[in-house]
Amino acid sequence: MLSESMITAMNVAIAQSGGPTCAINASLVGAFTAAASHPEVDRIFGAENGIEGIMEDRLVDLTERLSRPAELMLLRRTPSTALGSCRCRLPDLNEDDAPYRAILECFQKHSIQMFFYIGGNDSMDTAAKLSAYLARQGSSIQVLGIPKTIDNDLCETDHTPGFGSAAKYVAATLSEIACDSVVYSIPSVTIAEIMGRDSGWLAASSCVLRTTGCGVPHLIYLPEMPFSEERFLDDLRRKLTEEKHVVVALSEGIPLPAASACQSGVSDAFGHSYLAGIGKYLEGVVRRELGCKTRSIELNVMQRCASHISSLTDLQEAEQVAAAAVEAAFRGETGRMMCIKRLSSTPYAVTFESVPASLTANRTRYFPKEWITPDGCDVTEDALNYFLPLIQGEYPPILQNGMPLHWTL
Amino acid sequence: MLSESMITAMNVAIAQSGGPTCAINASLVGAFTAAASHPEVDRIFGAENGIEGIMEDRLVDLTERLSRPAELMLLRRTPSTALGSCRCRLPDLNEDDAPYRAILECFQKHSIQMFFYIGGNDSMDTAAKLSAYLARQGSSIQVLGIPKTIDNDLCETDHTPGFGSAAKYVAATLSEIACDSVVYSIPSVTIAEIMGRDSGWLAASSCVLRTTGCGVPHLIYLPEMPFSEERFLDDLRRKLTEEKHVVVALSEGIPLPAASACQSGVSDAFGHSYLAGIGKYLEGVVRRELGCKTRSIELNVMQRCASHISSLTDLQEAEQVAAAAVEAAFRGETGRMMCIKRLSSTPYAVTFESVPASLTANRTRYFPKEWITPDGCDVTEDALNYFLPLIQGEYPPILQNGMPLHWTL
Numbered sequence: 180m181l182s183e184s185m186i187t188a189m190n191v192a193i194a195q196s197g198g199p200t201c202a203i204n205a206s207l208v209g210a211f212t213a214a215a216s217h218p219e220v221d222r223i224f225g226a227e228n229g230i231e232g233i234m235e236d237r238l239v240d241l242t243e244r245l246s247r248p249a250e251l252m253l254l255r256r257t258p259s260t261a262l263g264s265c266r267c268r269l270p271d272l273n274e275d276d277a278p279y280r281a282i283l284e285c286f287q288k289h290s291i292q293m294f295f296y297i298g299g300n301d302s303m304d305t306a307a308k309l310s311a312y313l314a315r316q317g318s319s320i321q322v323l324g325i326p327k328t329i330d331n332d333l334c335e336t337d338h339t340p341g342f343g344s345a346a347k348y349v350a351a352t353l354s355e356i357a358c359d360s361v362v363y364s365i366p367s368v369t370i371a372e373i374m375g376r377d378s379g380w381l382a383a384s385s386c387v388l389r390t391t392g393c394g395v396p397h398l399i400y401l402p403e404m405p406f407s408e409e410r411f412l413d414d415l416r417r418k419l420t421e422e423k424h425v426v427v428a429l430s431e432g433i434p435l436p437a438a439s440a441c442q443s444g445v446s447d448a449f450g451h452s453y454l455a456g457i458g459k460y461l462e463g464v465v466r467r468e469l470g471c472k473t474r475s476i477e478l479n480v481m482q483r484c485a486s487h488i489s490s491l492t493d494l495q496e497a498e499q500v501a502a503a504a505v506e507a508a509f510r511g512e513t514g515r516m517m518c519i520k521r522l523s524s525t526p527y528a529v530t531f532e533s534v535p536a537s538l539t540a541n542r543t544r545y546f547p548k549e550w551i552t553p554d555g556c557d558v559t560e561d562a563l564n565y566f567l568p569l570i571q572g573e574y575p576p577i578l579q580n581g582m583p584l585h586w587t588l
Numbered sequence: 589m590l591s592e593s594m595i596t597a598m599n600v601a602i603a604q605s606g607g608p609t610c611a612i613n614a615s616l617v618g619a620f621t622a623a624a625s626h627p628e629v630d631r632i633f634g635a636e637n638g639i640e641g642i643m644e645d646r647l648v649d650l651t652e653r654l655s656r657p658a659e660l661m662l663l664r665r666t667p668s669t670a671l672g673s674c675r676c677r678l679p680d681l682n683e684d685d686a687p688y689r690a691i692l693e694c695f696q697k698h699s700i701q702m703f704f705y706i707g708g709n710d711s712m713d714t715a716a717k718l719s720a721y722l723a724r725q726g727s728s729i730q731v732l733g734i735p736k737t738i739d740n741d742l743c744e745t746d747h748t749p750g751f752g753s754a755a756k757y758v759a760a761t762l763s764e765i766a767c768d769s770v771v772y773s774i775p776s777v778t779i780a781e782i783m784g785r786d787s788g789w790l791a792a793s794s795c796v797l798r799t800t801g802c803g804v805p806h807l808i809y810l811p812e813m814p815f816s817e818e819r820f821l822d823d824l825r826r827k828l829t830e831e832k833h834v835v836v837a838l839s840e841g842i843p844l845p846a847a848s849a850c851q852s853g854v855s856d857a858f859g860h861s862y863l864a865g866i867g868k869y870l871e872g873v874v875r876r877e878l879g880c881k882t883r884s885i886e887l888n889v890m891q892r893c894a895s896h897i898s899s900l901t902d903l904q905e906a907e908q909v910a911a912a913a914v915e916a917a918f919r920g921e922t923g924r925m926m927c928i929k930r931l932s933s934t935p936y937a938v939t940f941e942s943v944p945a946s947l948t949a950n951r952t953r954y955f956p957k958e959w960i961t962p963d964g965c966d967v968t969e970d971a972l973n974y975f976l977p978l979i980q981g982e983y984p985p986i987l988q989n990g991m992p993l994h995w996t997l
Contacts, residue, residue, distance in 0.1 A: 184871035199768050202827065228773045259767035266772070351896050351985075351992050358994055359893040363675070364637045390989045419796050476888045484768040487760050487897050570990035574759075581797045581899065581979035583760050585767055 182558030188221040189292035191505075192238065195327075196229035196298035196305070197266065199259035201348075202343025202497035203327045204586070207262065207505045209254045211245050212297045217509060224289060225588075229265035230296070230305055234281040238289060239588060255494060255585040258486035261586055266580035268301060269308045272315075279312045286320050293508045297501065299328040299336065299339075303516050312475045317484055323504040324516035324536045327497070329483045331380035334544045335534045336518035340500060341483070343493030343569035346384035348485040349373055349478060350570065353385050353428065356476060357395040361424045367417060367427050367472040368465050371396070372432040372458030374482050375430045377420030379403050381482065382430035383558045384566045398556045402432035403546045405555065411461065412468050414556050419471070427557055431457055471495045487583055491572025496529065501529035527568035597755035598701035601647065604736075605638035605707035605714070606675065608668035608912060609907035609913055610757075610895040612706055612736045613995070616671065617664050617703045617860055619734065620654050626918060632700060634899040635996075638674035641703070643690040647698060648997060661855065663995040664903060667895035670995055678709060678717045688721045695729050700732045702917045708737040708748075712925050713949035719923030732913040732947045735915035736906070738892045740789035743953045744943045745927035750892070752902030752978035755793035756798075757894040758782055758887060759979065762794050765885060765939070766804040776881040777824060777834050777874050779865030780782045783891050784839040788812050788955045790891065791839035792967045793975045802977025805837035807965045812955045814964065815842045820870065821877050823965050825952065828880070840866055896992055900981025906939065912940035972986030 191214045195203050205224070214220050225239045230519050239262070245251060254261060286294065296306050306324040313320050327335050329345035353371055359370040373382040379401025386405055388395055400406060420424045427505035435457060458475035465474040496519060504517040515533040522528040550562040576583035600623045604612050616634070623629050634648045635641035648671070654660060663670060671693025678687055695703065705715050715733040722729050735742050738754035762780055769778040782791040797804055806827050809815060827834045844866060875882040896950035905928060913926040922941040931937040959971040985992035 180675060199771050228771075230771060255766065258764050260771045263773065264771040314995045347990060351893065352890060354992055354994060355667050355893040355895060356889060358666065359889045362608050362637075362638065362669045362673040364672065387989070388991055391993055393994070475890070476890075477886065479885045480765060480768045480883070480891075481761060481885075484764040485761065567989065572990070573984075573987065575982075575984070577983065580796070580976065581756060581981070582797060582800045583763055584800055585763060585802070 183495035185399070187219060189219060189331065189452045190224060190290045191220055191293045191295070192224045192226055192233065192286070192289070192291045193295045194226035194229045194232060194297070195260035195262050196296060196302040197264060198299070199264065199483050200327050200329050201258045201344035201484065201489045202493050204257050204261045205255045205494040205497035205503035206297045206325050206327060206340055208251050208299070209498030210505055211241060212251070213502035213505035215246070224291065225262040228291065229267060229298070229302070230269070230282070231265040231267050231269070232263070233285050234278055235479040236285050236288070238285070242474040245326040246478055247391055249321040250586065253577060253584060255498070255584040256486055256574060258484040261588060266301070269305050269579065272308065272312055277477070278411040279309065281317065282309060283313065283318065285308045291320065293323070295323050295325055295501070295504055297325040297327050299326070299330070300333055300539055301542055303536045306516065307514060307535070307537040307540045310536070321508045321513035323508050323512065325501045326516060328379055329381060330375055332378040332543045332545070334539045336517070337529065338519060338569055339419065340493060340497030342488035343379065345381055345482050346387065346566060347490045348488050348572040349381060349481055350385045350388045351488050352478060353395055353426065354388050354391065354393055357393060357426050360426055363472070366419055366423050368427065368469065370427045370458045370465070370473070370475040372475060372477045374478070376432045377402060377543045379430040382428045383546055383550070383562055385470050386558050386563050387566050387570055389563065390567065394422065396424055397425045398427045399558055400427065400433050400556060401430045401546055401551070402434060403548065404551055406433045406435055408464055411587050414466070415465060415469060419469070424451055429458055429461065433457065441522070487576045489574050490570045491574045492569060494574050500531050509534050517568055524568055525563050555579065596628060598628060599631040599633060599699045600629055600702045600704070601633045601642065601695070601698070601700045602636055602704045603635035603638045603641060603670050603706070604669035604673055605705060605711040605825055606673060606869055607708070608669045608673065608892050609736050609738050610753035610893065610898045611750040611902050613670045614664045614667045614737060614903040614906035615706045615734050615749055615910035617660050617707070618907030619914055620650060621660070622911035622914035624655070624703070624943040626984065633700065634671040637672040638676060639678070639691065639709070640674040640676050641672070642694050643687055645694050645697070647694070648801040656980045659995065662986060662993060664907070665895055665983060666995040669892040670997060671823065672678065675710070678714050681721055682718060685721070688718065691718060692722065692725065700729065702732070704732050704734055705733040705908070707734050708735070708739070709742055709948055709950055712945045713821055715925065716923060716944070716946040716949045719945070730922035732917050732921065734910045734913045734926060735927065738790060739784055740950045741787040741954070743927070743948045743951045746938065747928060747978055749906035750900060751789065751859065753895070753900035754790055754891050755796065755975060757795050757897050758790060758891055759797045760897050762804055762835065762889060763797050763800065763802055766802060766835050772881070774881055775828055775832050776883070777836065778836050779836045779867045779874070779882070779884040780965070781838050781884060781886045782842050783887070784811065785841045786811060786952045788839040788841070791837045792955055792959070792971055794978055795967050795972050796835040796975050796979055798972065799976065803831065804835045806831055806834045807869070808967055809834045809836065809842050809965060810839045810955055810960070811843060811875045812840035812957065813960055815844055817873055821874070824874060830877070838867055842866065868957060896985045898983050900977055900978045900983045904981050906912065909940050916942050933973050989995055
């Protein structure tokens, strides 16, 4: 047994980045708990607003705060990024190394030996660049990426933490919208606009509703499918001969030729333009062309923050994959992202393994073409079997006076 | 004890009308169960699509179907109107009695002696007119109204079934949106657009979130408050000096001078125009005038159908008030609506009593002026105390394969 004096004390930092999810705080819990279990870890810091907080030396000591189980219980259930997030991209090292130097300075000042970055493909770009810089400087500081995104579009991993809960919220809400859509005796079209800028995973996942015997959604449109207004209207005309009330799951990223008309004109730091109103635009088209009662519903940020109906499987995996990243760091890994690898769908089983973060940086994993039905407006049974395990189990909120409680820094 | 032969057998009909809620099916359960407990009741019919279904003789025999407890368990949790709804207004009897004659014919054909109509103030107009017509015809058929609306704007009742669940969904979702709104380090304004065409009860009820220690919503705007864009911007400027991230609860019915620009131009059968996009409009104003990150979120139909986070108090009262209407009918009442009367807020206690349906028909109960703070952008502690009991308790969905199940006809 090691005596305490033989252990070289070191500190650890964790940060969160990109768009919020319901599971990113479960990953914070997983990374914290795993790090705290190592006796050589002294302090565990959280960085406010992702890598920005490292650059600006805005660290919060979580060591005592998160040592209480009640805090972890609440944090695990709290949506969005408890530490704050950022949309900050590191410049090319050869052009500007100032941010890198600021990061290294912060790490050294606080004796941080391991840095865990929970985020999507932009964040993995940061993890890859930063670990390369540190190695070049001869630093032994390690950087590990922990995946998250409701979009499920990260490469190399079977799926991403945050996605299962978003999928569960979207499908459960669609089942309720379906109940709402059928109440009047006149035919109707309801268009649910679902997040997914580049990939249609989330809109596609609404097919899980079929397992309840509910036919909704009747039509599914993804960015990975060619789209034309004429065909969309033809699909609706056909469906309306079978169903009085048609519900459509529409990915916000569908390649609409007129999409420019729907954009808000606002872009984020990565040059991603904010999409909004494609559903609203098509609502107008359908009302004009088909003349029936038409409604569009934007599920909006609730898709990524509605933690009152989250997937237990998702939250557990978010915690486990983060813990696995910590263990990988203790095995000496750096510059890598931890992945979820599916061993089997029935029975569902996964394992965790790491890949170079650079393999996932700035890349998008698209919904498989072979999971799109030949008519181009639905997904296959294989897709359903892929999605179904990810929404299993519930993790109800802690309520006080009828209201869910959330953890705040 | 009565022998069976001494009981005059009769049938009962129940219908649902107006906009869906999460609790209107609990009222169907309450009316069904109470009626079924009376030995003189033989068949219990549901009318499809409200009074339309009576006029068109579209009745469904619920007697056996709802005799199974499992069906009642599921129906109670199912959002929206399980029997379908309508937005049908009876004409003035002196101008056109054809619909009245069709209704009477249907009642007589099916030996219906009691008719229970679950709905809002338009439906109470139907209940009042129909009972007057029946009395004039010398018919002993009774008509009782059972209140429902998420808007909480029915006169004579302390609150309406359906409202508590909508309030719980809105506030819980706002608490999650609040988590989502604070993640980036730049200041932001988030505008949540909440249902309420004429009255601001639902937007006002979001104040219940304050009991969790969460300051959200920072500003509340109701149709009952005067509104100007200048003042709205001034309120925001002031709040942004106190809070980096401001969340606004905005009723869709605020008296915006430019509101005409936000209307979809579509009206329903009552001439109510569909409001949409007031939040989106003000989002543009705020972004232009204050130059900060701004987002608007329309909570849309989820407010009236998100049964996965409903209020147990609301569902129980919906069932009880419907049962009380059945008992009132058995005491000989007709042409009346059953009300909820609050006896006390702490401890919370209510009783049920009836009023003439004509007193509630076509009238709107506004949010009390005395519950608006002097600065005109918030509500008082009295309002909070009024709302708080209505969102207490949960009634989780029945899930299968991770998805909520719903009852269908």
